[in-house]
Amino acid sequence: MLCLIFLCACIIGQTSYATQPVAANDSPHFIGTWELVSVEAHWPDGHVTxxxxxxxxxxxxxxxxxRMLVLCMHELRNEATRKVIPxxxxxxxxxxxxxxxxxxxxxIVSHTVTATLRSAESSTIDRSYEFKxxxxxxxxxxxRNGLPVTYVLVWQRA
Structure with a gap:
């Protein structure tokens, strides 16, 4: 929970330097808060997990x-449920x-990372996007495990 509070404080506190407004035809569609609906992994043999x-x-x-901020986790990782985390x-x-x-x-939406919980999410992260x-x-x-995989994260307005 402290990490989430810290991350929120950091994104709100980033006003100490000037940032350029996002300029693109799709930018109004992005702005706001999104809730994660699902994370799917699409494998070369066609199966989805x-x-x-x-x-x-x-x-x-x-x-x-x-500016942007993201926090997501495995459904069993959520400490707010007060369950023991495996x-x-x-x-x-x-x-x-x-x-x-x-x-x-x-x-393509490019996230330029200022701070992260995992080193795999550093520098600039490019994601294809679509609105549907x-x-x-x-x-x-x-x-993943030596195989190519396509991850699809689905978000809805919070």
Missing amino acids: SPWGAHPPGRLIYTKEG PALQNEAAGYFGTYKIDATRH DGRLYLIAKAT
């Missing part, structure tokens, strides 16, 4: 000034904040 469970908690915030899930959370830019032509049925789909290509 939900690596963070059926209802992973998460929030994603985009501001009109070009050791294997202790690291099944992602959180970072920074700035973002949108390339509406290529449908009022939801935001962020798509990431990765490698």
